[in-house]
Amino acid sequence: MANKILNHTGIPFTPKTIQAAVNNIKQVYESAILNGTRRNIIRSSALIKNIHNAVKTDLIDTNIHPSLINPSPDYLQRLISPNQPAYNRARVLGDKELKIAGFLKTKTQDISVIPDNIPISPTTMNVNSGMNGYIDIYGETFTESILSINVRSQLSSVNKNFDTLYERTFAESLNLHLRVPNMVLGEVYLIPVKEYIDGNVIGFNAIDIGKYIENFQAINMRINKNDEKFKYERCCLLIVDFDRPVPKIYNTANELIQDGFLPVGSACSMTNLDYANFVNDIMQIYSTRFPANILT
DNA sequence: CTCAGATCTGCACTCCGTTT
């Protein structure tokens, strides 16, 4: 897990930008298609970790302390007492996906940023759900103060899986917000503007990208903690054209119209759904909601 | 304690009955 990200020749590689991440995804995925190991590479999560890494890098660039991202349980133990003396924090990125309890179930979060000044307070859950009696090692106060960003992708069979994946996306935010309504949730969803066809050759099919934009706008921008619980505080629909030598990331609907992926006059908007402003936007929402929490 | 085998989890993708 520490660094399982490889380039297409099998050499360890750490993408620092979202463009480097999608470039590497294209190269690794396409070589896997050609040598018949496409399913293996997808299920190994080797591709999606490229996006994880670029998002983590962008979080650090907004001044988040690396040790507060996906910290180990050992590191978290220092928060068990609010009067703990200052801890000598190494500038190392954690890689532990935190298992967070929601109203219906637990779920490990892809990227968790923990505040440095909120104590952990284990509690036994007392709720009218299957989680009744579950011992949550973090407690509600700490859980709701975690900034959580999940990352998904779908490179082929896009329409076939739309329903299942959209339901999952919708359910994950609801599960957490039903228990901890203040929690700030982000989602980065990589979607190709043309899906890869199946088989052992490189090829692309058109998809209806407008449908994705509309559906993700419908669960986006939960600015007020009283807003609908199935929404995310900030979603990113990372729309990428892989059918060119260097993949192109789309940040605006106008670019999609210009390249023929949305009809002229389309009402679709990528405002608040783009990657370019994603990290800044979600940090803004977090710091407004939890002005006293320390992430640096 | 170690560590190998068992079990659990996450997730892209397939399959097949239903609808149009």
Add this chain to the structure above:
DNA sequence: AAACGGAGTGCAGATCTGAG
């Protein structure tokens, strides 16, 4: 016949467990 929808599949990695 074609498209749809959603239950089912199976791989890979993570985590657990118990024998020694």
